[in-house]
Amino acid sequence: xxxxxxxxxxxxxxxxxxxxxxxxxxxxxxxxxxxxxxxxxxxxxxxxxxxxxxxxxxxxxxxxxxxxxxxxxxxxxxxxxxxxxxxxxxxxxxxxxxxxxxxxxxxxxxxxxxxxxxxxxxxxxxxxxxxxxxxxxxxxxxxxxxxxxxxxxxxxxxxxxxxxxxxxxxxxxxxxxxxxxxxxxxxxxxxxxxxxxxxxxxxxxxxxxxxxxxxxxxxxxxxxxxxxxxxxxxxxxxxxxxxxxxxxxxxxxxxxxxxxxxxxxxxxxxxxxxxxxxxxxxxxxxxxxxxxxxxxxxxxxxxxxxxxxxxx
Amino acid sequence: xxxxxxxxxxxxxxxxxxxxxxxxxxxxxxxxxxxxxxxxxxxxxxxxxxxxxxxxxxxxxxxxxxxxxxxxxxxxxxxxxxxxxxxxxxxxxxxxxxxxxxxxxxxxxxxxxxxxxxxxxxxxxxxxxxxxxxxxxxxxxxxxxxxxxxxxxxxxxxxxxxxxxxxxxxxxxxxxxxxxxxxxxxxxxxxxxxxxxxxxxxxxxxxxxxxxxxxxxxxxxxxxxxxxxxxxxxxxxxxxxxxxxxxxxxxxxxxxxxxxxxxxxxxxxxxxxxxxxxxxxxxxxxxxxxxxxxxxxxxxxxxxxxxxxxxxxxxxxxxxxxxxx
Numbered sequence: 001x002x003x004x005x006x007x008x009x010x011x012x013x014x015x016x017x018x019x020x021x022x023x024x025x026x027x028x029x030x031x032x033x034x035x036x037x038x039x040x041x042x043x044x045x046x047x048x049x050x051x052x053x054x055x056x057x058x059x060x061x062x063x064x065x066x067x068x069x070x071x072x073x074x075x076x077x078x079x080x081x082x083x084x085x086x087x088x089x090x091x092x093x094x095x096x097x098x099x100x101x102x103x104x105x106x107x108x109x110x111x112x113x114x115x116x117x118x119x120x121x122x123x124x125x126x127x128x129x130x131x132x133x134x135x136x137x138x139x140x141x142x143x144x145x146x147x148x149x150x151x152x153x154x155x156x157x158x159x160x161x162x163x164x165x166x167x168x169x170x171x172x173x174x175x176x177x178x179x180x181x182x183x184x185x186x187x188x189x190x191x192x193x194x195x196x197x198x199x200x201x202x203x204x205x206x207x208x209x210x211x212x213x214x215x216x217x218x219x220x221x222x223x224x225x226x227x228x229x230x231x232x233x234x235x236x237x238x239x240x241x242x243x244x245x246x247x248x249x250x251x252x253x254x255x256x257x258x259x260x261x262x263x264x265x266x267x268x269x270x271x272x273x274x275x276x277x278x279x280x281x282x283x284x285x286x287x288x289x290x291x292x293x294x295x296x297x298x299x300x301x302x303x304x305x306x307x308x309x310x311x312x
Numbered sequence: 313x314x315x316x317x318x319x320x321x322x323x324x325x326x327x328x329x330x331x332x333x334x335x336x337x338x339x340x341x342x343x344x345x346x347x348x349x350x351x352x353x354x355x356x357x358x359x360x361x362x363x364x365x366x367x368x369x370x371x372x373x374x375x376x377x378x379x380x381x382x383x384x385x386x387x388x389x390x391x392x393x394x395x396x397x398x399x400x401x402x403x404x405x406x407x408x409x410x411x412x413x414x415x416x417x418x419x420x421x422x423x424x425x426x427x428x429x430x431x432x433x434x435x436x437x438x439x440x441x442x443x444x445x446x447x448x449x450x451x452x453x454x455x456x457x458x459x460x461x462x463x464x465x466x467x468x469x470x471x472x473x474x475x476x477x478x479x480x481x482x483x484x485x486x487x488x489x490x491x492x493x494x495x496x497x498x499x500x501x502x503x504x505x506x507x508x509x510x511x512x513x514x515x516x517x518x519x520x521x522x523x524x525x526x527x528x529x530x531x532x533x534x535x536x537x538x539x540x541x542x543x544x545x546x547x548x549x550x551x552x553x554x555x556x557x558x559x560x561x562x563x564x565x566x567x568x569x570x571x572x573x574x575x576x577x578x579x580x581x582x583x584x585x586x587x588x589x590x591x592x593x594x595x596x597x598x599x600x601x602x603x604x605x606x607x608x609x610x611x612x613x614x615x616x617x618x619x620x621x622x623x624x625x626x627x628x629x630x631x632x633x634x635x636x637x
Contacts, residue, residue: 046439047446053436054453057511061456063479064468079482122363129360135353141361148372150624152572154596154613158382158606159375182368212356241461243575248601259463263579266467276471286464294459298452301459305519 061287067280068092075276088277095281103254104261105289111173111246111257112239115180119235120228123186128216131194132202142191149184153245161248171251179249180239186231193227194220230304233297237290258286383610390604401611411612413587414595417502418619421591422570424506425513429566430559432510433517438551440518441525451522455515462512466579469508470495473580498588501581505589508576513569517562524558525551557631564627568620592616 062082067075068091070084078085096102129135130142160179161170169175197220205215221228243259250256256264265271265282272279294301383401387394405411436454440447457465472479473494481491494500528551536546552559574593577583583590583598590598592612600609 050436050439050450054450057454057457057515060465060468060472060511061460063472067468067471076477079477079479080486118363122367125360126364129357133353133357133360135357144373145364145368148368150568150617150620151372151376152593152613152616152620154572154593155379155610155617156372156375157613158600158610159378160371162378163370163375178367179371182364182372187364212360237459241463243461243463243578244597259461259575262461262467263463266579276477279467280471283464283467287460290459290461291456294452294456298455299448302448302451302455302519305516305523 061291064280064283064287067276068278068284070277072275072277091277091281092285095278095285098278099261099265099282100254101258101261101282101285104256104258105285107173107255108240108258111176112236114173114177115239116232116235118177118181119183119186120232122181123183123190123231124216124221124228126187127190127194128212128220131191132212132215132220142187145184145187148182149188157245157248164249170249171255173255176246176249179245180242183235186235189227189231190224193224197223226300226304229297229300233293233301233304237293240290262286379610379613382606383614385607387606388604389606394607397607401608404608405611405615410587410590410595411592414590414592414612415615417587417589418571418591418593421502421506421509421573421589422567424502425509425570425573426563426566428506428510429513429517430562432514433562434521434555434559436514436518437521437525438547441522451515451518454518457512457514458516460512462575463579465512466508466576469504469511469576470580473504495581496585498585501585501589505573505576505580508580509570509573513566517566520558520562521555524555528554560630561627564623567623571616571619571623592619 066082066084069087069089070081071088071091074081074085126145130138164170164175164179167175169178201219201223202215205219210218240257241259242257243263246257247260247263250260253261253264262282262285266279384396384398385394386397386401436450440451440454473481475481475491475493475496478494480494484491492500494504532550532554533546536550541549571591572593573591574597577589577591577594581589583594593616596609596612596616599605599612
């Protein structure tokens with residue numbers, strides 16, 4: 001190859017030049033002026049549209065931050081300022097003092113973390129059993145689990161409430177965690193992922209005499225780290241944000257999760273409609289940890305959903 | 313010919329007759345092994361499925377049956393006595409204007425959420441499914457509302473739509489319009505809840521569409537380019553049919569989510585004004601946990617199940633029929 005490309009121009013300079021000109025002509029012919037202009041025009045339009053949409057999507061967050069930095073006086077006198085006249089960081093201190101938001105966040109964090117860990121473990125084991133073992137009623141079992149997917153929470157709330165009351169677990173984090181310990185989504189998601197693990201890997205490990213728990217832990221799970229990370233984040237976020245069920249179960253203030261806590265602050269006497277600055281600070285306290293988590297892990301979350309597309 | 317064998321009279325096939333002692337011994341131990349294997353196999357399966365099945369039974373399947381039972385009673389949660397009322401709770405529903413209004417509101421809300429969510433989700437996905445400089449940032453920005461707690465962001469939106477000092481009315485005022493009592497008027501309250509829900513759901517929907525669009529083989533587009541199709545024809549004739557299973561899936565899933573929406577209603581309207589945003593789930597909440605009418609509440613929850621159940625079944629059926637043209 002190299003010799004040829006050096007040889008050719010030397011041997012026949014004329015043709016070499018000729019070829020060059022043709023190449024140039026072809027490349028210009030391929031991109032007429034109109035075509036060059038049109039895509040950039042369209043691209044500008046596209047970026048313009050996306051930028052405006054993006055601004056609308058993040059605007060509530062900006063407005064929330066801006067509101068939390070303003071004083072209540074400024075909110076009522078100059079309501080349209082996006083940038084506050086002066087940044088009042090002390091609103092956050094006042095808000096943290098008026099309700100135990102740090103505690104609420106810790107509660108949400110602990111409950112979500114433990115729920116997620118349990119869900120990861122039992123979903124992985126269940127998904128492994130229905131993808132790698134052969135037993136009677138395997139398909140039936142999977143359908144029973146999937147059928148629970150269409151069960152609205154509302155149908156289970158009253159009896160679950162009574163069950164937890166009988167177990168003495170009302171108004172406790174343990175009750176909250178164990179009642180959320182089965183995740184149909186987790187099984188659904190991991191089953192798809194485990195089906196993609198090459199069977200020869202598991203076969204080889206079995207021949208080597210590895211136990212099933214070890215195969216799951218040392219062979220299957222490391223193969224799907226990305227999917228596990230996505231499932232972890234989605235489950236964690238859903239549990240961290242959950243509101244209806246925890247608000248029914250938890251009655252002591254110091255056990256509240258952040259969503260319940262912030263609602264109580266919102267409807268508290270003297271806050272609604274008057275104290276927007278502290279209410280916005282409280283919202284910021286609830287939203288910011290998740291936005292930061294998202295900024296750090298956005299690739300895992302976005303590609304985990306877009307690539308595995310929880311379908312098929 | 314092997315020594316210890318003979319031709320079977322019935323089948324005229326050659327069968328080996330085992331030398332009695334050794335073979336019976338072997339056979340016995342083999343059966344034992346199979347039996348103990350089968351037992352340990354069963355134990356193993358049980359070990360792997362029990363951690364999920366125990367909570368699933370305790371908090372999903374048993375409560376489901378129990379709810380059906382409660383829906384036939386007039387239990388009030390506080391008193392231990394209750395009586396069996398048969399189908400009365402269900403019959404009463406259709407005479408109850410609260411229930412019928414809630415049913416109607418649920419459908420209005422579901423349609424109001426699903427149509428814009430799917431249309432906008434698809435539009436964003438079409439613009440963003442190919443990677444270009446900044447596409448990841450746009451995706452992240454559009455998806456970000458899904459991450460945040462609905463309660464907290466609904467509080468922010470309730471400020472935006474507040475009648476006196478809310479941003480929406482201030483902007484309308486600047487443009488010379490009369491302020492609108494967004495959350496205090498029956499017509500507009502539902503619109504506000506729909507806006508908030510669409511805002512949160514659109515990014516999730518977009519990601520699914522991106523996944524579907526990226527699965528369309530490039531060769532199909534190349535062929536259409538050679539045939540000289542306009543981008544619009546290409547979209548109608550190629551893209552839309554090929555992503556139709558995903559579209560359908562997203563319509564159903566968004567509907568199920570809308571039927572089960574609670575947080576934003578609780579913050580923004582509490583079912584009001586005068587019941588104009590009371591959906592079935594909110595009615596259930598009020599019946600069960602404000603009035604302690606467990607019987608009618610359980611009946612309402614089972615109607616919600618009926619709706620989501622039908623939607624799920626339609627989804628699976630259509631999914632089977634529509635996957636790949």
